Amino acid sequence: MDRTSFPHFLAITLRWKDNDVYGHVNNVEYYSFFDTVINDFLVRAGGLDIHRGEVIGLCVDSQCTFKESLEFPGTVDAGLRAGQLGNSSVRYEIGLFRAGSDQPAATGRFVHVFVAREDRRPVPIPDSIRQALEGITG
Secondary structure: OOHHHOOEEEEEEOOHHHEOOOOOEOHHHHHHHHHHHHHHHHHHHHOOOOOOOOEEEEEEEEEEEEOOOOOOOOEEEEEEEEEEEOOOEEEEEEEEEEOOOOOOOEEEEEEEEEEEOOOOOEOOOOHHHHHHHHOOEO
16 A cells, blocks of 8 residues: 555644654554544545534544654654445545655554444434545545
8 A cells, every 4th residue: 555545635743742752653643643534534524523413433443554653743644545335334544654755654444333422323324424435435
């Protein structure tokens, strides 16, 4: 997977606090980058109302493969595509790239199941979100 594998990108500025005592971005932050690119996309492109919407997405599975370290200062370009789109779930595929690099520093997957906010039972992906996700299906 390289940069051309991803139809959507979000530039995320690395912060001082992202580094750990070893001088590189701590592994837990990579999952935060995943969450950020996904939810930014859902809100901006799909109209997800994270505060008052009737439907929310819950993470049921995630995985990250680390290929090289990232470090502050800098920017990470988070690439996103929808690898598999179901009735109530989506598997995202993510690539984290150093600015200007075509090869990812990390790759991962993240699975959302869309549920009713009230009872947390699965529901069909809302039409506006499905449309946005179809636009980044890989």
